[in-house]
Amino acid sequence: MGLERTEAVVPIIDLARIYRSLRLIRRAEEEVARIYPSDKIKSPVHLSIGQEAIAVGVCDALRPEDVVSPTYRGHAAYLAKGGSLKLMMAELYGKVTGVAGGKGGSMHLIEMGHNVLGASAVVGTTIPVALGYALALKRAREPRVVAVFFGDGATEEGVFSESLNFAALQKLPVVFVCENNFYAIHTPIPKRWATQRLCERVATYGIPTHHIDDGDPLKIRDVVADAAARMRGGDGGPVFIECRTYRWREHVGPNEDFDAGYRRRADLEPWLAGDQVEIIGRRLPPGERAAIDAAIERELAEAVDFAETSPFPQREALYTHVYAGK
Amino acid sequence: MSMPESNQRLLTYVDALREAVAQEMRLDPRVFVFGLDVDDHKAIQGSTRGLLDEFGPERVFGTPLSEDAMTGVAIGAAMAGMRPIHVHIRMDFLMLAMNQLVNIAAKSHYMYDGQVRVPLVVRSMIGKSWGQGAQHSQGLHAMFMHVPGLKVVAPSNAHDAKGCMIAAIRDDNPVIFVEHRLLYSTDALVPEEAFEVPFGKARITMPGKDITIVGISNMMMECLRAHELLAEQGIEAEVIDPISLMPLDIDTIRKSAGRTGRLLVVDNAWTSCGASAEIIAGVAEALDGGRPIHMRRMGYAPTTCPTTPVLEDAFYPNAATIAGAAHAMVRPDKTWQPDPERAKLAYQVKFRGPF
Numbered sequence: 001m002g003l004e005r006t007e008a009v010v011p012i013i014d015l016a017r018i019y020r021s022l023r024l025i026r027r028a029e030e031e032v033a034r035i036y037p038s039d040k041i042k043s044p045v046h047l048s049i050g051q052e053a054i055a056v057g058v059c060d061a062l063r064p065e066d067v068v069s070p071t072y073r074g075h076a077a078y079l080a081k082g083g084s085l086k087l088m089m090a091e092l093y094g095k096v097t098g099v100a101g102g103k104g105g106s107m108h109l110i111e112m113g114h115n116v117l118g119a120s121a122v123v124g125t126t127i128p129v130a131l132g133y134a135l136a137l138k139r140a141r142e143p144r145v146v147a148v149f150f151g152d153g154a155t156e157e158g159v160f161s162e163s164l165n166f167a168a169l170q171k172l173p174v175v176f177v178c179e180n181n182f183y184a185i186h187t188p189i190p191k192r193w194a195t196q197r198l199c200e201r202v203a204t205y206g207i208p209t210h211h212i213d214d215g216d217p218l219k220i221r222d223v224v225a226d227a228a229a230r231m232r233g234g235d236g237g238p239v240f241i242e243c244r245t246y247r248w249r250e251h252v253g254p255n256e257d258f259d260a261g262y263r264r265r266a267d268l269e270p271w272l273a274g275d276q277v278e279i280i281g282r283r284l285p286p287g288e289r290a291a292i293d294a295a296i297e298r299e300l301a302e303a304v305d306f307a308e309t310s311p312f313p314q315r316e317a318l319y320t321h322v323y324a325g326k
Numbered sequence: 327m328s329m330p331e332s333n334q335r336l337l338t339y340v341d342a343l344r345e346a347v348a349q350e351m352r353l354d355p356r357v358f359v360f361g362l363d364v365d366d367h368k369a370i371q372g373s374t375r376g377l378l379d380e381f382g383p384e385r386v387f388g389t390p391l392s393e394d395a396m397t398g399v400a401i402g403a404a405m406a407g408m409r410p411i412h413v414h415i416r417m418d419f420l421m422l423a424m425n426q427l428v429n430i431a432a433k434s435h436y437m438y439d440g441q442v443r444v445p446l447v448v449r450s451m452i453g454k455s456w457g458q459g460a461q462h463s464q465g466l467h468a469m470f471m472h473v474p475g476l477k478v479v480a481p482s483n484a485h486d487a488k489g490c491m492i493a494a495i496r497d498d499n500p501v502i503f504v505e506h507r508l509l510y511s512t513d514a515l516v517p518e519e520a521f522e523v524p525f526g527k528a529r530i531t532m533p534g535k536d537i538t539i540v541g542i543s544n545m546m547m548e549c550l551r552a553h554e555l556l557a558e559q560g561i562e563a564e565v566i567d568p569i570s571l572m573p574l575d576i577d578t579i580r581k582s583a584g585r586t587g588r589l590l591v592v593d594n595a596w597t598s599c600g601a602s603a604e605i606i607a608g609v610a611e612a613l614d615g616g617r618p619i620h621m622r623r624m625g626y627a628p629t630t631c632p633t634t635p636v637l638e639d640a641f642y643p644n645a646a647t648i649a650g651a652a653h654a655m656v657r658p659d660k661t662w663q664p665d666p667e668r669a670k671l672a673y674q675v676k677f678r679g680p681f
């Protein structure tokens with residue numbers, strides 16, 4: 001029902017933009033996985049393949065001046081917010097031209113120029129940091145919002161609950177985005193939660209909640225757009241969105257892991273059938289889609305070439321940025 | 327390592343850890359193992375493999391991502407008479423458990439006048455290489471050495487891993503058990519039966535007369551390789567493994583440094599307020615007007631750990647830099663640097679990431 005409504009009203013230009021972002025992330029990560037066995041990327045990679053639509057839906061509703069806070073599984077949010085593919089690829093290669101000069105790797109992407117806050121490899125740690133950023137924006141009366149991404153596992157950390165309470169109390173302009181892929185590493189939710197009623201739990205803090213179960217980026221976009229409009233510069237307060245999704249590859253690394261025994265390949269099938277990259281792609285005129293695909297391949301080849309040909313940092317770089325200023 | 331015994335065999339560090347825990351669990355029904363991912367198919371790099379099958383889910387279980395609360399749970403269970411082993415796949419995650427460890431675990435026996443005990447083992451692994459970077463590579467043992475009530479051990483080989491684990495489980499105090507990812511695949515002769523490596527007793531791993539080198543955790547491997555490189559130059563280094571950091575056997579180190587006149591302490595951590603600083607200070611205080619000793623510390627560069635391999639290489643001491651530093655102390659008039667390629671350890675060449 002909702003789907004038909006959106007199908008009817010979404011202009012091609014929006015679909016093309018969303019498709020481009022989805023496809024770019026998908027292809028970039030497939031490329032990372034292809035390169036990985038060569039050992040040129042000496043960095044743990046947590047791929048978002050299958051989960052792209054959440055970051056894309058959220059970021060499509062945001063303005064350039066809005067802020068996102070990604071996780072270590074952050075290639076998608078980084079790219080969806082406009083982070084540079086070239087600089088990301090160089091970072092994965094450990095090159096001096098990378099977004100963090102090669103010092104951070106895949107788990108610590110950041111690009112303040114596009115308002116992408118730095119990612120952390122310690123689960124949950126970025127949630128209150130994103131709140132602090134939102135607090136500063138609110139104090140400055142700036143009509144900007146912060147979208148903070150985290151997994152289902154992160155909601156188990158004490159800092160998550162503490163952050164919910166504070167964001168609600170202070171009516172902070174924060175969009176909490178839970179990427180619920182049903183697993184924390186290999187442990188499924190029933191082994192970690194007594195009930196699955198996550199939204200209900202969050203609602204008791206006085207935060208409006210939404211859950212979107214099919215990963216439709218257009219639905220996600222609409223929810224975020226409404227919430228952001230309420231928040232901008234006013235007293236709208238936070239919103240919480242649980243987006244169900246599925247991680248197609250292993251927790252960390254480039255491969256599939258259905259032979260490991262902790263989940264079944266059959267569980268992946270409905271998500272393959274509901275692949276948002278395909279679903280949105282099919283709604284575009286074929287010629288337009290092909291042109292987007294071709295442009296992405298060029299961009300990707302350039303990014304890989306940039307990463308490969310960039311130099312490693314000089315050893316002296318080890319000592320820069322330990323302290324700020326003098 | 328130790329005296330050859332009839333029933334010793336080569337065992338890897340990871341298997342030694344697993345065997346120690348399994349043997350103690352068979353002996354003592356109060357022992358249980360829990361923590362994130364201890365019961366999945368990767369079994370904390372194999373160190374908890376088989377425990378779930380043998381002892382069942384009441385004694386071997388995973389937890390939600392709630393390190394702070396789970397540490398409190400471990401402490402409470404320990405106070406009630408159980409002997410928990412709480413597992414963390416990285417030492418960095420202990421920062422989420424700091425309040426419970428420092429304010430409750432370390433202090434309860436004292437502040438409640440001996441009415442409760444906290445026989446708790448906190449296992450954690452220091453990571454290295456393959457982009458582990460800022461938050462998956464920290465050796466933070468010194469933070470725990472600072473606090474009375476906590477014991478800290480950092481075994482550097484499979485033999486001590488087993489003996490220290492058994493001693494830690496049997497200890498009536500909270501023990502911070504420091505492992506290193508790159509040690510997991512190393513092997514040593516390990517007795518089959520349960521045995522304890524007592525805390526507070528350092529081992530002279532290699533005797534020598536020219537300089538005393540102390541290596542902590544994984545740095546012990548680098549120091550042993552440095553010992554070989556130095557031997558080729560005619561320098562006999564005495565290599566000491568402190569094994570346990572709190573209590574610390576300063577006496578063995580002090581006596582050795584008194585004999586050689588030179589002390590180089592190499593930690594798998596930063597030097598500032600670190601275990602190396604503590605060891606140097608302990609030896610310096612004991613000098614008491616006697617023969618001066620030339621002392622030096624080595625450790626992580628005073629920076630955050632970067633991911634890119636070129637910078638990461640410069641971040642850590644290694645066999646070549648250790649041998650070079652030792653050589654400069656023994657023969658300050660000569661310059662010599664070993665070939666860094668030759669200084670590489672076999673297991674480093676073998677190791678492939680990501681975890």
Ligand SMILES: Cc1ncc(C[n+]2csc(CCOP(=O)(O)OP(=O)(O)O)c2C)c(N)n1
Pocket residue numbers: 073121122123124150151152153154155179181183184185251362391393419422
């Ligand atoms: C505080 C902390 N504990 C444990 C870990 C190890 N770890 C890394 S990712 C992860 C699972 C996180 O699951 P979730 O939040 O659902 O995110 P997902 O990886 O599924 O995207 C765990 C336990 C960590 N990095 N930080």
Ligand SMILES: [Mg+2]
Pocket residue numbers: 151152153179180181182183184185
């Ligand atoms: Mg998850």
